[in-house]
Amino acid sequence: NAGVMQNPRHLVRRRGQEARLRCSPVKGHSHVYWYRQLPEEGLKFMVYLQKENIIDESGMPKERFSAEFPKEGPSILRIQQVVRGDSAAYFCASSRDRGQNTGELFFGEGSRLTVL
């Protein structure tokens, strides 16, 4: 039973380019979360999605960042016109359906974005 799969594991972009990070949740999980981890800091919540819906995007920067979780396929975190401050590790997590939800999140290995 595969866990949360994230790709790419490492991504290098130049300032102004676009970064796309993909996340496939645990099979059977329909809740996906994105967190950002900056050096020397903890994990900061960005967005919570269910299939085809954004439930909570209160942690997302207002500009350049977007997320989706389509009916088919992985969840995508998209960062447009990247800047050096976007360099971070981006973690995706998933959880079970609400009726079976015990609260814990299952994390992927992360995607490490470096902006030159």
Next chain:
Amino acid sequence: AQSVAQPEDQVNVAEGNPLTVKCTYSVSGNPYLFWYVQYPNRGLQFLLKYITGDNLVKGSYGFEAEFNKSQTSFHLKKPSALVSDSALYFCAVSSGNNRLAFGKGNQVVVIP
């Protein structure tokens, strides 16, 4: 709003000694509390959780944590630390709304 405080940046402990990593929380309503561990360049791994029931929770790799409602704490403990326990430990809290708020993490260094 929910939040977690992990007051120490780094915890150093000799191998074989007891290990404690501190966590206090703030949340509206009943807390759902979690500990995760992160090894270098890896994702977070779940250690244990408190939802309801006994205040002392046992988890993976010999870790346990004690929920203290009056002190709003959920300290992580291990009776005898191993060198392989050296990692970054995160405490997290939610109010059952599927959104976990994490502390900044504690680096644990177990000295051989």
